[in-house]
Amino acid sequence: MADETDLHVGKRLRRRRRLLGMTQQDLASQVGVRFQQIQKYECGANRITASRLFELAKAMNVSVQYFFDGIPSPNAPDAANDAERMEGDILSQKETLELVRAYYRLGERPRKRLLELAKALEGDTSSSGVA
Secondary structure, rough: OOOOHHHHHHHHHHHHHHHOOOOOOHHHHOOOOOOHHHHHHOOOOOOOOHHHHHHHHHHOOOHHHHOOOOOOOOOOOHHHHHHHHHHHHHHOOHHHHHHHHHHOOOOOOOOOOHHHHHHHHHHHHHHOOOO
């Protein structure tokens, strides 16, 4: 039976892989396992060893800590856990992934300008009462 931590790490693995536009086969080839193993990691059926987690992090250009970010703390209030669930829902939407991929295909200067525009628009909508 999958542990809560294994499930969380698996979800983070899937989220990052999808964000990068990688297939399970692509990732499996980079770390020297079969795609079925990646499937098992992502659903929490198999635990990921420390060395394999390090390889996965390297292949996906993140720190090992990335996989543990947002783990619910036993002492944390439920509101924090609700925020993490909402963030996960937003990041798993196809539209969000397409937007992030398009953003990172831009050069550095257009990315900064787009971010400034988004922040300016956010201020406009909150001040005009539009939700």
